[in-house]
Amino acid sequence: MKFxxxxxxxxxxxxxxxxxxxxxxxxxxxxxxxxSISKYGAQKVLLLEGKPDPKGIASILSDEFSNGGYDYIxxxxxxxxxxxxxxxxxxxxxxxxxxxxxxxxxxxxxITKRYGxxxxxxxxxxxxxxxxxxxxxxxxxxxxDGVSPKETRSIPEGAVKILEIEMKKEKEVNLEKANxxxxxxxxxxxxxxxxxxxxxxxxxxGEFAGSRPVCLDYHWLSEDRQxxxxxxxxxxxxxxxxxxxxxxxHIAGMRGSKVVVAVNKDKNAPIFQEADYGIVGDLYQVVPxxxxxx
Amino acid sequence: MPYDIIVLIKQIxxxxxxxxxxxxxxxxxxxxxxxxxxxxxxxxxxxVRIKEKNGGKVSAILFGNERGTxxxxxxxxxxxxxxxLITGYTGNNPTLTAKVLAQKIxxxxxxxxxxxxxxxxxxxxxxPGLVATELNVPLLPNVISIDTAExxxxxxxxxxxxxxxxxxxxxxxxxxxQETNEPRFPPVLQIIKAGKKxxxxxxxxxxxxxxxxxxxxxxPKSDRKRLTFEDVDKGAQEVAKVLKEAM
Ligand SMILES: Cc1cc2nc3c(=O)[nH]c(=O)nc-3n(C[C@H](O)[C@H](O)[C@H](O)COP(=O)(O)OP(=O)(O)OC[C@H]3O[C@@H](n4cnc5c(N)ncnc54)[C@H](O)[C@@H]3O)c2cc1C
Ligand SMILES: Nc1ncnc2c1ncn2[C@@H]1O[C@H](COP(=O)(O)O)[C@@H](O)[C@H]1O
Numbered sequence: 354m355k356f357x358x359x360x361x362x363x364x365x366x367x368x369x370x371x372x373x374x375x376x377x378x379x380x381x382x383x384x385x386x387x388x389s390i391s392k393y394g395a396q397k398v399l400l401l402e403g404k405p406d407p408k409g410i411a412s413i414l415s416d417e418f419s420n421g422g423y424d425y426i427x428x429x430x431x432x433x434x435x436x437x438x439x440x441x442x443x444x445x446x447x448x449x450x451x452x453x454x455x456x457x458x459x460x461x462x463x464i465t466k467r468y469g470x471x472x473x474x475x476x477x478x479x480x481x482x483x484x485x486x487x488x489x490x491x492x493x494x495x496x497x498d499g500v501s502p503k504e505t506r507s508i509p510e511g512a513v514k515i516l517e518i519e520m521k522k523e524k525e526v527n528l529e530k531a532n533x534x535x536x537x538x539x540x541x542x543x544x545x546x547x548x549x550x551x552x553x554x555x556x557x558x559g560e561f562a563g564s565r566p567v568c569l570d571y572h573w574l575s576e577d578r579q580x581x582x583x584x585x586x587x588x589x590x591x592x593x594x595x596x597x598x599x600x601x602x603h604i605a606g607m608r609g610s611k612v613v614v615a616v617n618k619d620k621n622a623p624i625f626q627e628a629d630y631g632i633v634g635d636l637y638q639v640v641p642x643x644x645x646x647x
Numbered sequence: 648m649p650y651d652i653i654v655l656i657k658q659i660x661x662x663x664x665x666x667x668x669x670x671x672x673x674x675x676x677x678x679x680x681x682x683x684x685x686x687x688x689x690x691x692x693x694x695v696r697i698k699e700k701n702g703g704k705v706s707a708i709l710f711g712n713e714r715g716t717x718x719x720x721x722x723x724x725x726x727x728x729x730x731x732l733i734t735g736y737t738g739n740n741p742t743l744t745a746k747v748l749a750q751k752i753x754x755x756x757x758x759x760x761x762x763x764x765x766x767x768x769x770x771x772x773x774x775p776g777l778v779a780t781e782l783n784v785p786l787l788p789n790v791i792s793i794d795t796a797e798x799x800x801x802x803x804x805x806x807x808x809x810x811x812x813x814x815x816x817x818x819x820x821x822x823x824x825q826e827t828n829e830p831r832f833p834p835v836l837q838i839i840k841a842g843k844k845x846x847x848x849x850x851x852x853x854x855x856x857x858x859x860x861x862x863x864x865x866x867p868k869s870d871r872k873r874l875t876f877e878d879v880d881k882g883a884q885e886v887a888k889v890l891k892e893a894m
Contacts, residue, residue: 439776451771481858590893631875632882646887
């Protein structure tokens, strides 16, 4: 079997190459420049140069897929990846299985797993799909042997003009390594709430995380601290959710936590169904109480 | 200048009301009321704001089933002018949905087609590219802001690492993110008016074979203790104990 991969995320690229190793040959295409991606056993690495236009990238992948004798294409489920996957499958009239977190091969079919109902269901399906988008966390990340040869391709420009690209600032946060994560939600109410909760986070030697509105909408925390379906997947020893309602898309990112603590002033908040210890109350009153018992 | 705007909206079961059948482990959706899908709401809001600023008309298309009229009325109350309900939806099949929606869109005049970048239930994120391909018009994906000037659209799009400024000319397909706007809660009067407004309904004629077969559909396991304290002092004590062990 032969696989074509696209990933603009270094982590996802490494995970999927680890996942595919031993199942067949694979070629990675990426806009990511980091040298380390060439140490995962890809037959070759196609470095895509130019502006990240999804349509342009889809057309490169389309040519490569037709001419390179591939059986399957796996595309990382990132913002750019999902657009590329849909443009690619539209162009080639190929069915896609989106957002998979597991994949097995039968004679002529594949068996995939993905979430349905916003994460309330796990769908196990059989199909003849050739195109997949995959979630981060599909596998561990283990480097392979040797160094893959590189080729470059330039991304053609299309009808959409890219006027300006501004990098968001990237700070290293390592939520994956934290023993205790204190996650705050919209219930925090104000940006200054972060400073008020900070002594608690320090006292338990934890890391701050947040729900999507807190990170993406209000920018009370940086985006790389967002936990959930479209953010990070974390598995700390204790996950403390403060003022988070517990929408299914948030739960999807913290379900693996060993112990879950929730503080919410609404006793019917769904987060209490996903918690081991729940306290009904105002987080600004509950947090100092917890601290006084530490 | 006034624009003809089409917004694509989806009906989904109210996910908060979906319970799990304890014997089969499967989520139960029968009897759960439908609502306007989250990102479809952001799309309606975006479309209505463009209309309010520039004039024009907003038409909504929903590929769903008979129960979708409720959802269309939600969209009317938010400011949609015309609604097309296409029945015959039998489940998530993005390729089919894109073909059905594109067929209807082509019958209408449009400058902008607005839809969500990733829906809250199936989360496939495939419709934007598929619809743009079917229509053969450019896609402005994952936008966080939209600006129009005559036949030109400028938008900012956000990926994990960067904010990108884009420009293209109409007609165009725009997919919006949750962060684009805060959807409005329509006033009661609007809701009453919306309830009386007619909906154009037709049956979908497109058939498409799919190779998909569902093997199982189970709720993910959750075996939390669910100890909920209304006595804050007692709860705080328990939680402090747990934290001290993990530190
Ligand atoms: C495709 C898709 C992907 C998504 N991905 C993610 C994701 O990765 N991560 C994510 O988090 N969300 C994600 N979402 C959004 C998700 O659906 C919810 O909108 C979001 O999680 C809600 O955030 P929240 O709990 O902070 O806010 P809310 O739902 O508004 O909840 C706030 C809670 O705070 C409580 N509260 C208020 N004041 C106080 C107080 N003083 N003390 C204690 N409690 C208080 C309230 O009772 C309420 O329960 C996604 C949605 C979609 C459609
Ligand atoms: N059945 C449908 N009818 C109309 N619009 C839809 C339908 N399904 C999805 N959409 C639109 O496409 C967006 C993305 O959905 P998806 O690609 O399924 O994640 C949604 O937010 C809607 O705006």
